[in-house]
Amino acid sequence: MHLLKKIGFYLFLVASLGAGLWGYFNLKESKAPPTSVTEHIPSNALCVIETKNVHDLILQLTRQNLIWKSLLTEDLFHNAQNGIWYLDSLTKSSPDISAVLEGNPVYWSFIKEEGKTENLVQFKLKEQKDAAKFEAFFKSVLTKNSSIASTTFYDVTINQKKWSACCTNGLVYFCSDAGLLQKSIGLLKKESLAENTTYLNLLKLNGKQKTQVYINHTLSPLFNRSIFKQQSLFSLEVQLNELTCNGYTRPDSASVLQVISGQEDAQMHEFEKFPDHVGSLTAVAISNGGLFYTNNLKLLPTAIVQKNEKAWQSLNDSALYNIRAECYTNIDHEMVIANYWLENNAEQIIDLKINDEDKAIQLLKLMSDSVTVFNDLKVYQINSKYTNLFSFNDQPKEMQYAAIVSGNLVCMSGKVMLNHYNESLKNSTVLAKNTDFMNYANDNLFQSCNYLYYENYDQMKLSALPRLINSVELNTGNDVLSHVSLSVTSYKTDFQIRLHATHKQEVQTQETHKNVLWSYTADSVISNNVFVFTNHLTRENELCFQDESNTLYLVSSTGNALWKKEINEAIRSTIYTVDIFKNGKLQLLFNTDNYLHLLDRNGNYVQGYPVKLPQRVTSPITLLDYDNTKDYRVFLACADKKIYNFSLYGIKTEGFIPFKTDNEVTLPISYAKVGASDYLITADVGGKIYAFSRKGEGRIDFKNKVIEGLTHLYVSAGNNLDNTKLIYVDDKNSLLSKISLSDKKEAIKLGDELSGFHATFELLNDDKQMDMILFGDGAIYAYDLFSGKLLESFNDQAVYKDATLVYTESNQYMIGYDHAGEKIDVIDLTGKLMYSITNVTHKPLVTELYKDGIKYLIAIQRNRINCIRLN
Secondary structure, three states: OHHHHHHHHHHHHHHHHHHHHHHHHHHHHHOOOOOOHHHHOEOOEEEEEEEOOHHHHHHHHHHOOHHHHHHHHOHHHHHHHHHHHHHHHHHHOOHHHHHHHOOOOEEEEEEEEOOEEEEEEEEEOOOOOHHHHHHHHHHHHOEEEOOOOOOOEEEEEEOOEEEEEEEEOOEEEEEOOHHHHHHHHOOOHHHEHHHOHHHHHHHHHHOOOOEEEEEEOOOOOOEOOOOOOOEEEEEEEEEOOEEEEEEEEEOOOOOHHHHHOOOOOEOOOHHHHOEOOOOEEEEEEEOOHHHHHHHHOOOOOHHHHHHHHHHHHHHHHHHOOOHHHHHHHHEEEEEEEEEEEEOOEEEEEEEEEEOOHHHHHHHHHHHEEEEEEEOOEEEEEEOHHHOOOOOOOOOOOOOOEEEEEOOEEEEEOOHHHHHHHHHHHHHOOEHHHOHHHHHHHHHHOOOOEOEEEEEEHHHHOOOOOOOOEOOHHHHHOOOOEEEEEEEEEEEOOEEEEEEEEEEOOOEEOOOOOOEEEEEEEOOOOEOOOOEEEEOOOOOOEEEEEEEOOOEEEEEOOOOOEEEEEEOOOOEOOOOEEEOOOOOOOOEEEEEEOOEEEEEEOOOOEOOOOOEEOOOOEOOOOEEEOOOOOOOOEEEEEEOOOEEEEEEOOOOEOOOOOOEEOOOOOOOOOEEEEEOOEEEEEEEOOOOEEEEEOOOOOEEEOOOOEOOOOOOOOEEEOOOOOOOOEEEEEEOOOOEEEEEEOOOOEEEEEOOOOOOOOEEEEEOOOOOOOOEEEEEEEEEEEEEEOOOEEEEEEEEEEEEEEEEEEEEOOOOEEEEEEEOOOOEEEEEOOOOOEEEEEEOOOOOOEEEOOOOOOOOEEEEEEOOEEEEEEOO
């Protein structure tokens, strides 16, 4: 017994040691890697974007932001997008890999390497054991680079640009340059962003953010160097047509921002009085004029500093007192500088709000050579010695004229500027009367700050004026940006900033007479309707359509072509979104005259497709999923007068006997479940009604018929045969007809002349009962199937081929497509025409494109689609 106890003790000891060692190594593998990503980002990075939700950022920035889309003609942004899209697509395809990225900070860096800007994407593993997952993942989807011995690299070519990936020492790297990737892996800590004290201090100031952007202005030329001199860090907010940055920047002594140190912040409004058509505005809060102009000396060229010192001495001597000090104390908290491009020249206004007009007039008398009255405005012509007294910035203009206007000292650069200013006063064409400007100003320019800058891109793109953002595409492209603003507030030794840019989204065109968000131009005239497809990786909506050359397009929600594919025939059906493999990956299903087609999200055929059909198709596809299990059934009728049933694999469904009809069927197949029985229902062109089972067996021998050539049929399912009804419009007799599955018929006189009218069935009111819209020559009607007419709208010249009711944020509209007039009529619920969108050649699509609760209208205009927001 003693021996057994001894053996048991040793076994227990061995087991405990084994469990302890297993626990130790398992804990070791479960621990997060000890390194940090910033230790492997070179300190000479131009820009670093850090985000804790990389999938959302990529979706919003590269797929649902019109400003980013406008930048894609520049190689830097196009290459960056290609790489980040590819990485996002790869990681989303693997749940294990995607889980590592969820909530995990990802760093996307832009780094100058041998004259080119390269992209470096990095993130840290959540646990050390995740390294094996990534190694296996890269091995399975990329190509191993055998030329590098020190670390295992994997390569992929994306649009003729080679990218490299690796996982080492707890970090994952994806880079557009293999040399930069090697350098980043072996980077000394002192050479990294982790040792950049300014970056670390800005991180503390900015706090924890979901997405933030770091820019090194000493290396990056992106922003105006006279304002941004050193480094900035800000959070990034992305909306469809806006980018907003909130954060902090650190200037140096040569920065414009350094001049505002020691000044109190204020709300600034004086620019409202300025003439319209301004290119850029700079407003500065001045609580201490002497300090401001002392700091300002550091910005001005030496020659102007010396000129102004002599000028002030001369003015002091003439006044017999320190008029310079009096002038500085007379400034009432605000100075505004406005730049204009007039007669192909840069012109400028400097406006100083003043406390005492008499003191300002005394100064102007000493500064001027002459005084004239110009259209009721008393104008002082400034002596050349004094033309730079109020200059601010490193490119000052000489002020040749001045006037006192409504408590302000206004200086103007020349006769052209004076004329423009005077005309604006006479005609009241000032910024305060510009609705577009004031809408932007109310949201972005009236907050309290020390320094405010604004650009109007409609004016700036016509000029040679200096810009805030240095981007060729943004500054020269058509309808790229509308407004850009920067507000700056002093915060200890740093400055708090808000940078905001809006895309020129609301462009009113002659063809639409409505504001267009974006346009896409196809290679030839678009021949069918636009359909929505959901990208299973990004969950965003995309748009699919075909042109006259039978080319199929998939376009992003911001009008960026994702792919084009030539199809052998014209599409004859709705384009459906399906999940053939039941794994969340979505495909596009449709038919042409002779084939059934199924394409994946990249435009490639699913294996086995296209499927040749028995004969030419005569009806649209009906796609059914009886039990919501993704066990799809595809029904269609062919020219041999048979109805076929296919599985989604393009194979005739086993056990279904093709259903024979007397005449061709052009209606889709409807489905109703009544009690425990299934009914598949349709009618042929001769009016005969058919109801058959899932197996193709006839269920009901109808004696009643529908009208010949019926183009619409709605099946209202009930709980028995008597209250399950086939509903259609007999347009020749203006009747609403109902035939039950028990073969009983009833008809209601509609009271309108409906010959040639078509019908659709929708929920139009809140009674949860199906309603009906009728449209045709000269009119649109809407009826409740039980209580009567809901709407009528008349237009004698119109031939409506489609109509639908649309609910927006604040209104309800009937959208009618007038085929004869090639236009869309937007009609309110009283039947009144609100406006028309012209030059429209197909039925429009109304969709919640961005899943933001806002409805957008996709209008087809020959070979172009326009995206229009509905208000």
